Amino acid sequence: MLELKHQAFVEEAQRRGHATVAQLRLCFQLLALSSAIDRDCASRLAPHGLSEGRFIVLFLLHGAGGTLPPHELAERAGVTRATISGLLDGLQRDGLLQRRNDAEDGRRLQIVLTARGKRLAGDLFDQHTQWIGGLFNGLDSREQVQLSLLLEKVWRHTDAGQEAGT
Known part of the structure; x- marks a missing residue:
């Protein structure tokens, strides 16, 4: 579900041992969902x-x-x-x-x-x-x-x- 750039960020945070990896993943999941909704909205309006x-x-x-x-x-x-x-x-x-x-x-x-x-x-x-x-x-x-x-x-x-x- 994560975009590649966000997945890379999460992986780097894991590699560095940051304690906030789970929160990072949640934020990026929310961003991915928001982007998907925006894209779907645009594709539904574009034919008009x-x-x-x-x-x-x-x-x-x-x-x-x-x-x-x-x-x-x-x-x-x-x-x-x-x-x-x-x-x-x-x-x-x-x-x-x-x-x-x-x-x-x-x-x-x-x-x-x-x-x-x-x-x-x-x-x-x-x-x-x-x-x-x-x-x-x-x-x-x-x-x-x-x-x-x-x-x-x-x-x-x-x-x-x-x-x-x-």
């Missing part, structure tokens, strides 16, 4: 001409009733305004959304899903949630809760987790 970022914009718009201003999309997606502009450009070129002047304030833009964008966003969101949920079908509900608690515990030892706790 979507990246994860473009998919996020579509489902955010769909969930908001099909229209939002660009700054709000950027905020909800957790990206910069420059990044959202690039994502919107590509989605507009593909005919999945349009930019329109706000009816109340002509200086402001509204991003609006096209009919095709609405269909794709709805269908893919349902497919994607089923796929993600299916990743955990091998765990019963007690194991899922336990895994969640364990991941939270590890998260608290990361720099980001410690910053969030302060």
Whole structure:
């Protein structure tokens, strides 16, 4: 399950007699799982001409009733305004959304899903949630809760987790 670079790291830690080999292996297993999920996600979205970022914009718009201003999309997606502009450009070129002047304030833009964008966003969101949920079908509900608690515990030892706790 480990990537070759991580396996090499574990083997070197073993060779040097480090006591944390088991923890290293756990970390690298988690990284391998995360990478596999990311690759699977990309391969499921690619036939639709979507990246994860473009998919996020579509489902955010769909969930908001099909229209939002660009700054709000950027905020909800957790990206910069420059990044959202690039994502919107590509989605507009593909005919999945349009930019329109706000009816109340002509200086402001509204991003609006096209009919095709609405269909794709709805269908893919349902497919994607089923796929993600299916990743955990091998765990019963007690194991899922336990895994969640364990991941939270590890998260608290990361720099980001410690910053969030302060």
